[in-house]
Amino acid sequence: MARKVRVLVAKPGLDGHDRGAKVVANALKDAGMEIIYTGLHQTPEMIAESAVQEDVDVVGLSILSGAHMTMFPRVMELMKEKGAEHIVIFGGGIIPAEDVEKLEKIGVARIFGPGTDTGDIVKFIRERFPEE
Amino acid sequence: MRERPSIESLLELFADGKVSAAARLITILEDGGKDAERVLDSIFQRTGNAYRIGFTGPPGAGKSSLLNRVTAKFRAKDHRVGIIAIDPTSPFTGGAFLGDRIRMQAHSEDPDVFVRSLASRGSLGGISNCTDEVVDLMDAFGKDLVLIETVGVGQSELEISEKAHTVVVVLVPESGDGIQAMKAGLMEIGDIFVMNKADHEDAEGAAREIQDTLRLKDIPEGEWEPKVVLTSAREETGIDDLIDVIEEHRRHLDEGGRFANMRKKILRSRVRNALMDRMERRLRASDKVRELLEQRMESVYRGEMSPYMVVRELEELVSIQ
Amino acid sequence: MDRKKYNDEKKRYQETLSGCGCQDIEFTTVSGEEVGEIYTPDETEGFDYNEQLGFPGQYPYTRGVYPNMYRGRLWTQRQFAGFGTAKDTNGRYHYLLEHGQTGLSVAFDMPTIMGYDSDHKRSEGEVGRCGVAIDSLRDMEVLFDGIDLGAITTSMTINAPASILLAFYLCAGEKKGTAFDKMGGTIQNDILKEYIAQKSWIFPPEESLRIITNILAFCSDHVPRWNTISISGYHIREAGSTAIQELAFTLADGFAYVEAGIAAGLDVDKFAPRLSFFFNSHLDFFEEIVKYRAARRIWAKRMKEKYGAKNPKSLLLRFHTQTAGCTLTAQQPENNIVRTAFQAMSAVLGGTQSLHTNSMDETLALPSEKAVRIALRTQQIIAHETGVINTIDPLAGSYFIETRTNEMEEAAEAYFRKIDDLGGVVKAIDKGFFQREIQRSAYEYQKAFEAGRKVIVGLNRFKLENEEIDIPLLRIDEEVERQQKKAVQDARADRDNDKVARELERLKAAAEGTDNLMPVIIDCARCYATEGEIIDTLKGVFGEYKEPLFI
């Protein structure tokens, strides 16, 4: 049975730098995935609830404003509350190495820094959700 | 990774009103097959309460923005709202960009609004094959209004008219939308025509044009006369009028058993479609049928047999008592 | 010139050249434009010096806006800075001024940019992160403590709430005894590019344009030294546009402001001299130089011919440049120093009026003091060691430069026609024209990079395995947010709240009517109304802009 990978791409926080989020969304779509794009200025509550309702496999969050240590933990916490801790979460943006470590400890699957090849993100998702 | 809880436990959680369970059941419905049928079998008894409103129209007409506004009004009237937003799957990559939800994020923290984005996947028209099933699930989940958004190009508009009780066609004043709509057959299926973006120039003129075209239609005595409403989703005008007309149409259906008939018609066509679909799949899957067909085709190519002779022979092979 | 000899030699050259063979790579600019292998007098045939170049400081200003350019005065070295609380940033400003910086440039944090006070729920985690947090006049007073606002000029990167931050600044100066007309500086105040690229909007376009024309009118009467709009291509480019798109969309925005000003009944020659520009300096050395030269010429021509400007100052396209943040890599970050130096050099050769050079660590975090110093030193090396300032517009007359300048101009004109066909800039925004164009370019570039057709050193070529980043990073303490929350709450407790309520009520009435909003906003600022309160009042009247989605 064909099973499509569903990915939520969102930009939490107040900044409007969505170039990365859109490039990633396009690349994942071109790789055959279904992208639910919720756009700018998303609160952790919006993100978690959308992820649950859409029953996505993966959530990708792009943060460039420096608020990552507030946003990611909050999203993770809400996901757990809503019974969706199975959803794989990855991030992108300007995030210092020591914060990356901390985020990975709380369960963020991967942080992709600036200059990431979108092919690596596709691969990262495909490894977890192979095309059937 | 893809391990999911058993269908039984999901159904239990679903009965308890857990959104995450409902969402995962929708995924099972989307994936189709035996599991999907099991889910549907067990929830179907709880359906039949939701009123379905379809929104269709050309890309970018403001359907999602309008749904956002309409949902706020329906929530103020204490309706529990389910929204199904369908976008096309790319025939080249199989991927899809589902961007309707972005307009409705204002409702994301309201537990009585459930939004689900679907890709059209294998279906040819812009509407997903499992739309009916997802509507059922939202219905069984306690949503008494289900709003369905589809892009009105190709065949989806005809399909939407088989799925929705009220069909709202959303148009914009921009260059010749009205004419496009007529060509695309949208005029045939709309119960309500919305001229959105009324904040733009010439919206009123465009609405009048639609009104004039509708006058030419032959509507039997006592039947519903399609209405035209001007709205601006951006400036939040005309939304109350739209709600009024939707409710008027609903009352109209309630009169004289129209609604019950419509419901029967919808269910009948569902059964028929599912059956046809099943038969077709079985025919395709049968080696015997394929072999015989291949053999006989040679005779057809040579002009020795007519196509109907082949069909009669095949019919016997699959004969239904 | 001996024409026959020329033709023979050219033919011979072309034959040898085709025999030489070329590397198997794409010879295109960073924007994907094909360029020729060599330019000759054939390309510039019919070239008219007077028409196309003129002398520096003379129409059409292709060679520069001033006759003496850097012989008269160097460009302003203006490093953009801001982080944490007003007090933290004030310390950085003193540091920069002591190190020879000649103007200040304020970076605000996201809540300030979006019009939320620091204690708003949406501000959580963002206070003081990528700029300084300013909630009211009180913070502005701290930000410029010990700095004479009559002696320096300040640039503020602020758009949707520009009127409010300008009001805070003017009031802060006034309290130190500097009159409005003695203060100089810039607010970015370019809302059109927010809808197009940067996406820090608050109000819908029409309402935003009204506020902007109010600022234009107010400043030309009361703050004549203020640059009222810094029409910005920088963010358009960072969002992924090509050089041509940056040029064309930015100038189109500029023309839209001019038209809005004229439509509001203002005299073009009164406000146009205070419009300035802000461009990106990207990697392609010559493409950028050519972009600045074409920009000056296009602006001068249109201002004169289409908008009937008479004041020569209205024709001058003066611009600030920032090196391209999006070209910096997190890998081998020291390489960014080199990238930035070349980008700065093309801005100087292109005749910029002021310059910000990025710090090498900006893809890692907020710039550290050391990184900022190197960035500033880069400008000083260009100014004082390389000798490029000696001669004005040294590249003029180059076959290559002039041909490409002409091509740039033509390509921009083609975009202007398209935008006109769509009904102007605001309509084109509504239809998603710019947004789609930029997104497409960004995705194309990403694909070219991933396919290896575009090289980024350290990223897809010449990589280092297991690289250890050895750069000290500036971190913002969580404490900042707590302090700033308390500060804004104290400020609210500490003022005449009845007066604030009355002023906000006046503001509401003004917004509903047609009066100039600036004087009322200044009155609100004076009695310490917060930015969030002022914005909320305006939102109540103007509504909020919603994100469109174009794919």
Ligand SMILES: Nc1nc2c(ncn2[C@@H]2O[C@H](COP(=O)(O)OP(=O)(O)OP(=O)(O)O)[C@@H](O)[C@H]2O)c(=O)[nH]1
């Ligand atoms: N001026 C104006 N713009 C509107 C109005 N309604 C929607 N829009 C804008 O039109 C664009 C498309 O709106 P959507 O609501 O996404 O339209 P849609 O029909 O759902 O689009 P698709 O799902 O892509 O087919 C957005 O930029 C909206 O902001 C309106 O009443 N007036």
Ligand SMILES: [Mg+2]
């Ligand atoms: Mg939509």
